[in-house]
Amino acid sequence: MTRLVDPEIGALLALLVLVCLVFGVTSPSFLSGTTFTSIAFQLPELGLLTLAMLMPIISNGFNLSVTFTANLSGLAMAAVLHAFGGVDAGPLGIVLGIAAALATGSAIGWLMGLIIATTGAHPILVSLSMMIFVRGLGEFLTRGGDISGTPDAVQAIGQGTLLGIPAPVFVFIAAVLLWYVVMSRTRLGFATRMIGSNLEATRYSGISTRRSLTLIYTLSGLMCGLAGVVMLARFNSVRVGHGEAYLLITVLGCFLGGVSPNGGFGRVLPVAISLIILQVIASGLNSLGANQHLATALWGGFLLLVMVSRSMWASGALRLRFLKR
Secondary structure (H helix, E strand, O other): OOOOOOOOHHHHHHHHHHHHHHHHHHHHOOOHHHHHHHHHHHHHHHHHHHHHHHHHHHHHOOOOOOOHHHHHHHHHHHHHHHOOOOHHHOOHHHHHHHHHHHHHHHHHHHHHHHHHHHHHHHHHHHHHHHHHHHHHHHHHHHHHOOOOOHHHHHHHHHOOOOEEEEHHHHHHHHHHHHHHHHHHHHHHHHHHHHHHHHHHHHOOOOOOOHHHHHHHHHHHHHHHHHHHHHHHHHHHEEEEOOOOOOOHHHHHHHOOOOOOOOOOOOOHHHHHHHHHHHHHHHHHHHHOOHHHHHHHHHHHHHHHHHHHHHHHHHHHHHHHHHHHH
């Protein structure tokens, strides 16, 4: 019998409904249009950063620099806008600013991927070093402050609506569709899963692992650059330390969405649904007045729970497959 709904997607949708019901009961003000509008505005930037984390994890790597890469990309865009008049910048300044953000993110990702691919250094160590470098560079350039003031057209990207739907949502949907095509319909997507499963076997199969790894991290940086554009547009300012807590949630979003922590497997749609769940939880905790430090502890505990449950599920699946033989 053909399954109408993918089991993993069905389980995530059920969890989403359960989370909404729990917060709806515990916080009467939660189930309101205002809450869901707020969720829709906050979700895209976190979603874009999680997509930036997705491909490196599937390739059995990591990108710890996603948030700081996004912030430095936003700083690059803000600098270009200010060079063209700040709040009075015209279409040319805006286009060049967005291009600068995407180029900055891509360059950081390219450098990271090149180092990982050519030296064989561990992705966690390389991305950690890049995170420290990018953060320090951003703080040096801004003296620890921020850059604010963008044209109305830029603010519309992060604060505007289209057909009653927040504009950033359309950016996120487009990014999800792009990543879905890349991961399921291109040679790079196949190579990403192959590298994550077995790097040496991938080399012997004729796939250029150096080129693939460099491209994986370049695309990760590109998505960080897009996140930087959305964050600058939504807050009308940018600083290098914005969204530091996002890193933990991006990892959690990937693992909750079924991405293997050992690489080799991961799908875009379950990750997108898991992000909605996490954003609903964040908004629910906020509606309950949860302390920010407590919320951070809960995210860490939730990550441990997800990792343990995923490991148990995987072990169970392997035992079942063994018994069927």
